[in-house]
Amino acid sequence: MPGLEKNYRFDTLKVRAAYDSEKHNYAVSVPIYQTASYDLGGTARAERLFRFEELGWRYSRGSNPTVNVFEQRAAALDGGTGGLALASGMAAITYTLLNLAENGGRILSSPWLYGGTADGFKKIFPRLGIHVDTLTDLSDSGALEQRITPDTKALFVESVSNPNGVIADIEALAAAAHRHGIPLVVDNTFATPALLRPIDYGADIVVYSATKALTGHGNLIAGVVIESGKFPWDNGNFPQFPEKHHTLRTVDGRPRNILEVFPDAPFTSRIRTDYLAYTGAALGPFEAYLALVGIETLSERVRKQLENTRKVAEYLQGNEHVAGVRYSSLPGSPYFELAKKYLPEGAGSIFSFGLQGGEKQVETFIDAVRLFSYHVNVGDARSLIVNPAKTTHGELTPDEQAKAGIEPNLIRLSIGLEDPQDLIEDLEQAFAFTFD
Ligand code: PLP
Numbered sequence: 001m002p003g004l005e006k007n008y009r010f011d012t013l014k015v016r017a018a019y020d021s022e023k024h025n026y027a028v029s030v031p032i033y034q035t036a037s038y039d040l041g042g043t044a045r046a047e048r049l050f051r052f053e054e055l056g057w058r059y060s061r062g063s064n065p066t067v068n069v070f071e072q073r074a075a076a077l078d079g080g081t082g083g084l085a086l087a088s089g090m091a092a093i094t095y096t097l098l099n100l101a102e103n104g105g106r107i108l109s110s111p112w113l114y115g116g117t118a119d120g121f122k123k124i125f126p127r128l129g130i131h132v133d134t135l136t137d138l139s140d141s142g143a144l145e146q147r148i149t150p151d152t153k154a155l156f157v158e159s160v161s162n163p164n165g166v167i168a169d170i171e172a173l174a175a176a177a178h179r180h181g182i183p184l185v186v187d188n189t190f191a192t193p194a195l196l197r198p199i200d201y202g203a204d205i206v207v208y209s210a211t212k213a214l215t216g217h218g219n220l221i222a223g224v225v226i227e228s229g230k231f232p233w234d235n236g237n238f239p240q241f242p243e244k245h246h247t248l249r250t251v252d253g254r255p256r257n258i259l260e261v262f263p264d265a266p267f268t269s270r271i272r273t274d275y276l277a278y279t280g281a282a283l284g285p286f287e288a289y290l291a292l293v294g295i296e297t298l299s300e301r302v303r304k305q306l307e308n309t310r311k312v313a314e315y316l317q318g319n320e321h322v323a324g325v326r327y328s329s330l331p332g333s334p335y336f337e338l339a340k341k342y343l344p345e346g347a348g349s350i351f352s353f354g355l356q357g358g359e360k361q362v363e364t365f366i367d368a369v370r371l372f373s374y375h376v377n378v379g380d381a382r383s384l385i386v387n388p389a390k391t392t393h394g395e396l397t398p399d400e401q402a403k404a405g406i407e408p409n410l411i412r413l414s415i416g417l418e419d420p421q422d423l424i425e426d427l428e429q430a431f432a433f434t435f436d
Contacts, residue, residue: 010077010194015296018072024065032289033065051251052261062277066285070292071268074214074224077193077295078206081229082265084272085222085288089189089209091281092223093117094124095271096185096207097154101130102240105153108133108144110168111404112161114209115393117187118404132156136403139169141176148180153237154205155182159198159342160190162378163352163388163412164405165328167338174202181237189213190348190378194302201342204231205267213349213379215294216301220287227267233259241266247273301381304417305349308383311420312413312427316353321431323354323409349415350378352388359408361434362387366411368433371418371426378414383423386412 008016024031038057040046048054057063067085075083086092101107109121111134121132135147138157148155155177157168170186177184183204188196192213198206208214210222233241244255262269276282313327328335328347339347355362366374372385376392386392393406401407415423 011299013073013076014298017076018069030066030069030289030292032285033060034285035064036060047251051249053251060285061280061282062272064282064285064288066292067283067288070283070288070295071224073292073295074193074208074210075226077298078188078197078226079199079228080206080226082227082262082268084225084268084276085210085283085291086225086276087223087281087283087287088221089187089207089211089223090116090120092207092209092225093187094120095275095279095281096205096225097125097130097156098128098275099240099267099271100183100185100238101153104129104151106131106133106149106151107154107156108135108147108152109156110134110138110158110161110166111136112164112166113158113404114162114187114189115388115395115406117158118393118400119395138173141172144173144176145179148176148182152180153182154185156185156187158187158190159196160328160348160350162190163350163392163410164326165190165333165335165347165351166405167328167335167342167347169338170198170201170203170342174204177204178202181232181235183231190350191343192298192302192348192379194299195306195343195345195348199226199228204228210291211377211379213302213305214298215291216298216379216381217290217294218377218380218382220290220294222283222287222291225268225271227265229264231267233266241270301417302349303345305415306346308417308420308423309349309351309415310346312415312423313351315424315427319431321356321435323356325351325353326405327351350412352410352412354407355409355411355434357409357434359389362409362411365430365434368430369426370429371422372413378412380414381417383416383418384414388412 037059049056049058071083071085109132159168174184185205186198186203187207188198189209189212206226208224210224242257244257248256248261258266258270313325316322317325328339372383389406389408
């Protein structure tokens with residue numbers, strides 16, 4: 001990776017990793033390669049490019065220089081050996097799980113998930129022949145391992161769940177998965193690598209909605225898949241990896257498998273050469289450029305947002321109209337110890353609380369806020385408020401909502417970069433409007 005001959009630290013990587021200006025006309029800012037295709041430079045070179053014997057650009061559905069800097073930079077921040085950027089977080093999750101469980105496999109998942117993920121598992125995946133089993137108590141490793149069948153191809157969790165901040169015990173889950181020869185996939189969207197790097201605790205694949213705190217400005221839709229480079233894909237449980245393919249043949253016609261062609265990044269490369277190539281959820285170069293600009297301030301944003309979040313959460317904890325604050329870094333949270341272990345600086349800037357009353361009070365309260373924006377995104381520089389039961393988790397049935405802890409009186413906040421006192425005063429006037 002250019003520029004990484006030295007073992008640079010996180011904050012250096014976030015502005016420097018994977019970019020060598022000498023190779024880009026000495027441009028200091030990563031250029032936007034706004035091109036669909038690339039000159040193949042002669043038939044002999046084309047042959048080498050298409051046989052992966054020379055790595056270079058062919059067509060921007062599969063790879064693009066701007067997008068590539070983004071994917072390699074994201075991989076560097078998470079300590080991964082390979083990264084793949086996609087057109088959304090949903091594409092990152094979907095392609096990851098298809099790559100693992102294609103041909104009728106099963107996924108064992110936590111139920112504490114973003115509503116779109118949970119509903120996709122229920123609605124779309126079975127149509128594709130993939131079944132997702134859910135297990136509420138992931139901390140009971142006996143029960144967990146009993147649910148792993150010979151067809152189970154991965155464990156899937158959110159490190160900090162949407163919207164209630166349930167913290168996954170990544171080390172224990174990775175150990176359980178590995179005892180059965182399957183990988184642990186972690187959606188690390190809420191934490192970002194600035195607060196938690198799941199690979200450090202044994203996770204094999206990390207996925208992001210890069211729409212959110214990773215890039216931080218609410219101005220793009222993107223996803224990323226990152227691999228640890230450590231999982232043994234030739235362990236017999238994933239025949240799709242050692243299988244030889246004509247499309248991966250050498251210039252002289254010898255078929256190869258993905259492990260031979262991309263030994264450092266076989267997982268993301270297989271998504272690229274199969275699912276991205278043939279179903280096409282490619283990220284555009286302009287979005288990748290915006291993502292790179294956003295990542296440059298990742299640590300600074302996250303730290304200030306943590307500070308603000310703590311102040312707002314503590315304010316809410318002391319409010320008579322609040323029925324419980326679910327922020328795992330607050331003492332008293334059932335996930336406090338896990339948060340201390342995995343997110344010692346703080347469990348991110350998104351949390352939820354119960355409003356006394358029900359749906360009607362929630363609607364009055366949300367309509368009364370003036371500074372918080374009312375919408376479904378999170379991790380933005382601006383503070384956001386939403387009622388998950390009617391929006392982000394509205395796809396779930398009442399029973400599924402109850403199981404996932406999405407009560408009608410639940411409000412989710414994503415805390416931004418404003419002055420925290422202005423945020424607190426905005427909530428204060430909304431409480432007064434709702435209850436006085
Ligand atoms: N994962 C989590 C935890 C999310 O909150 C979301 C979206 O809200 C997604 C994935 C999906 O990401 P995207 O909206 O970028 O497709």
